[in-house]
Amino acid sequence: MTTHPHPAVITRYAEGGSGLDDATVWSVEVHLEGCPGCRSRLAGTATDDTRALLDRVAAGLAEGIEAGPDPVRPPRPWSAVHRRWLVWALLPWLTMTVAVLACAFVLASVRPEVPSLVLLLAPVAPLPGVAVAWSRRADPAWELIAGTPAAGLPMLLRRTASVLAVVVPALALAGAGTGVSLALALLPCLAFTAATVALGAVVGVRRAAVGLGVLWTLAVVLPSVATMHLPVVLRPGSVPAWALATVALAAFAASRASGFRRLSSHN
Ligand SMILES: [Zn+2]
Secondary structure (H helix, E strand, O other), X not given: OOOOOOHHHHHXXXXXXXXXXXXXXXHHHHHHHHOHHXXXXXXXXXXXXXHHHHHHHHHHHHXXXXXXXXXXXXXXXXXXXXXHHOOOOHHHXXXXXXXXXXXXXXXXHHOOOOOOHHHHHHHHOOHHHHHHHXXXXXXXXXXXXXXXXXXXXXXXXXXXXXXXXXXXXXXXXXXXHHOOOHHHHHHHHHHXXXXXXXXXXXXXXXXXXXXXXXXXXXXXXXXXXXXXXXXXXXXXXXXXHHHHHHHHHHHHHHHOHHHHOOOOOOO
16 A cells, blocks of 8 residues: 555645645545545545535435336337338338239229239239338438348348238239239239349349349230230249249248348448
8 A cells, every 4th residue: 555645635635636736646546545544534624515515416326226217118019010110211112002003903994905914013013112121222221220130131021021011912902803813913923022032132132123123024014015915924824833933932032041141232
């Protein structure tokens, strides 16, 4: 232990250390940590102001301890659901998708001789929503979310499920209203969603959605409208092939889960 400071030094230290240089103040503090005698001398030389301050702090602490900790409000279940499942950016895209399907339904009712636009658009109906659900441009919290342990494929699947929860009933309604096969409306929709997720692991979800949408439109939708005939891929015999493709693509997407764990520039 260092030597006891002179009582006058302790008194001046108690008065705020005026007139003491930094080295003296520091040595007094080091000594006080290990010397109960000098601590009690310091307590005896405290000014009235210091005592009043200490009394106020002690009373405040005692009051706080008696009251106990502030109750922690449990998070509202809705806020968690909202954070995980919904991105507000999806709303306009989902509204647009439902509006396009409604137009296809109206057209099929007015002009039954035209190949069913509900069937032709079913595969690409969920793609705008899926692309936006995993787009860093549309989600202001993307960087934050992508850095969390829950990011990656599970989050993409939850958001994709949110999109399908809107698109699938809309497709089913439009399909039932126009009398087309429900399996032929829904299976291609699910297959293209799985294909977007699978391809998204390689080239990014947005690029995959845009690429598949453009490919389907050029290869199937435009020729069908031009020739006024439904393509063979949308005839009842193709249902097993669509079911098989959906399962295979979903399995492939699951096997590429690690592709969604990186913060890559193309997502
Ligand atoms: Zn001492």
